[in-house]
Amino acid sequence: xxxxxxxxxxxxxxxxxxxxxxxxxLFKPGSAWAQTWNKDAFATKDTAATVKALGGTTAAESKxxxxxxxxxxxxxxxxxxxxxxxxxxxxxxxxxxxxNPNVLAANFNIPAGTDPGVTTRVKMGQTSNVTxxxxxxxxxxxxxxxxxxxxxxxxx
Amino acid sequence: xxxxxxxxAAMSGDKVEVKVLMSHEMETGQRxxxxxxxxPAHFIQNVTATHNGKVxxxxxxxxxxxxxxxxxxxxxxxxxxxxxxxxxxxNKGDKRTDEATVS
Numbered sequence: 001x002x003x004x005x006x007x008x009x010x011x012x013x014x015x016x017x018x019x020x021x022x023x024x025x026l027f028k029p030g031s032a033w034a035q036t037w038n039k040d041a042f043a044t045k046d047t048a049a050t051v052k053a054l055g056g057t058t059a060a061e062s063k064x065x066x067x068x069x070x071x072x073x074x075x076x077x078x079x080x081x082x083x084x085x086x087x088x089x090x091x092x093x094x095x096x097x098x099x100n101p102n103v104l105a106a107n108f109n110i111p112a113g114t115d116p117g118v119t120t121r122v123k124m125g126q127t128s129n130v131t132x133x134x135x136x137x138x139x140x141x142x143x144x145x146x147x148x149x150x151x152x153x154x155x156x
Numbered sequence: 157x158x159x160x161x162x163x164x165a166a167m168s169g170d171k172v173e174v175k176v177l178m179s180h181e182m183e184t185g186q187r188x189x190x191x192x193x194x195x196p197a198h199f200i201q202n203v204t205a206t207h208n209g210k211v212x213x214x215x216x217x218x219x220x221x222x223x224x225x226x227x228x229x230x231x232x233x234x235x236x237x238x239x240x241x242x243x244x245x246x247n248k249g250d251k252r253t254d255e256a257t258v259s
């Protein structure tokens with residue numbers, strides 16, 4: 001395994017946050033369908049901070065959320081995840097990769113009438129716990145699964 | 157202008173299953189080029205899917221979403237012939253909207 005690349009990843013972590021802040025500033029909210037992008041949530045470094053940035057206080061572990069993904073991902077650049085929830089009134093589903101430079105990868109808002117389940121693909125820098133964070137009826141719930149990565153997805 | 161998305165919307169039982177494949181580099185801002193300069197982040201931030209004009213899914217994405225993002229979800233209340241539209245905006249303000257018909 002390439003140890004140098006690990007160091008590069010760590011040392012560039014701080015710069016990436018600056019880059020993120022800069023790019024967020026360039027984003028023009030005056031576009032035709034101005035949507036918000038939760039800059040604070042995407043800058044968080046751990047799960048607890050993400051919950052707070054998304055407007056919650058604490059999250060409870062729940063068996064009603066299911067993460068479907070490979071246990072071992074050969075290529076961290078493309079790791080498929082399916083997250084589904086059977087919690088009533090599921091409002092949003094977020095996917096967090098604990099050991100990425102910023103933990104929050106994606107947050108989906110589920111309106112009534114849409115199944116509380118999404119499939120997407122994310123990058124993982126290294127083996128990490130992956131957390132699905134579900135907001136249902138105003139409360140946050142989570143479940144966690146470890147995914148092993150044999151080749152990181154952030155170095156290139 | 158970015159390349160078109162591939163969108164498939166098909167009935168799955170009484171629900172519509174939507175699969176979207178977007179064409180975007182999803183640059184994280186973590187990588188460096190051969191001269192050591194950081195490649196600026198360039199990634200999709202907001203995604204919106206609508207069915208006959210009604211929003212059926214919105215998403216906020218960070219740079220950790222994989223290159224050429226894939227997204228799949230299901231919603232109720234659709235029927236063959238309906239229109240499903242998907243739009244995205246990235247952090248540089250680029251945007252793209254594509255439409256598919258439910259089959």
